[in-house]
Amino acid sequence: MNSYKNILVVADVNNVEQSALARAFQIVQDLPDPAPITFFLSIYDFSYDMTSMLSSEERDAMRRGVIQQREEWMKEVAQPYLNDGVEFNIKVVWHHRPYEAIIGEVFSGDHDIVLKATRKHDALESVFFTPTDWHLLRKCPCPVLLVKNHDWPVNGNIIASVHVGSENTTHTALNESMVNQGLKFSKQLNAELFLVNSYPVTPANITVELPEFDPTSYSDAVRGFHLTAMKALRQKYGIDEEHTRVIEGLPEDVIPKTAKEIDAGLVILGTTGRTGLSAVFIGNTAENVIDKINCDVLALKPEGFISPLDPNS
Incomplete structure (x- = not known):
């Protein structure tokens, strides 16, 4: 497996620690x-564009001054992390929408992963004020690693939240992508990879509507189907049974609980991407999981995903 070829890291302007x-x-x-x-930052100050007393040249000069100040700050906060064997670049752009600037840089710089520090969002903010994190989850074409913990557990664990119960080709491709990414990270971070799959609970009202329905047999059949599908997936990649979990319940309940049980340092999720009102009011599985776990999250798009911000689309 090839490692990443070009890494984009979004600077955290609210912290000295990066x-x-x-x-x-x-x-x-x-x-x-x-x-x-590449250590990247998008900045914008509305007042610099609204000062009518200044000429456009003077406003440009002021913006350049602000950018230069930020570049100096980034050099300073990056110093503790630098490694002589790694090529390191700093880039600051003037843009009023950070997520658009980040995705624009992904395309122009041909980056194949974005890393960004994140924090727990309160319920109101998650629903009504979509932060940069959510925009990146929905629209960024490459994997997005949201970093919550500063330190990774020594010899830690990784969860790939696979969806083996579906025969949909999009889910199948996402499963394979998640496993490949998990194996890549497990090798580079000396961690163990676990494949975790949830399957739905038997609907309670079905026994009322169908008196002859046997919920136990149905549940056993569903579990058996998922176990068989999980076995096929793990064997394809040489992963042993002890590193798989097939659990009844919703992913947003199963994944956080399992992550806590095995002390996962990273959870890998597939995210389909959404736009419009559904993206504002209805979070997908990845978004529902993220705020419930206190570890890094790697969000992947399906194969062939086209970002709405792709300049070539």
Whole structure:
């Protein structure tokens, strides 16, 4: 498996400690040919564009001054993490929408993963004020690693939240992508990979509507189907049965609980991407899981996903 070729790290302007940058250097530290790391920041101040007393040239000069100040700050906060064997670049752009600037840089710089520090969002913010994290989950074409913990557990564990119960080709491709990414990270971070799959609970009202229905037999059949599908997936990649979990319940309940039980340092999720009102009011599984776990989250898009911000689309 090839390692990442071009890593984009989003600077955390609210902290001196840069957990995403620390994670990026941790990922590449033992590689013979580590990927270059770009430390990126999008800034914008409305007042600089609204000052009518200044000419456009003066406003440009002021913006350049602010950008230069931020570049100096980024050099300072990045210093503790730098490794002489890794190519390191700093880039600051003036843009009023950070997520658009980040995705724009992904395309222009040909980055194949984005790392960004995240935090727990309160319920109101998650529903009504979609933060940059959610925009990246929905629209970024490459994997997005949201970093919650500064330190990874020594010899830690990784969860790939696979969906083996579906014959949908999108889910099948996402499963394989998640396993491949999990194996890549487990090798680079000296961690153990676990495949975790949830399957639905038998609907309670079905026994009322169908008196002859046997919920136990149905539940056993569903579990058996998922176990068989999980066996096929794990055997394809040489993963033993002890590193798989097939659990009844919703992913947003099963994944956080399992992550806590095995002390996972990273959870890998597939995210389909959404736009419009459904993206604002209805979070997908990845988004429902993220705030419930206190570890890093790697979100992957399906194969062939086209970002709405793709300049070539």
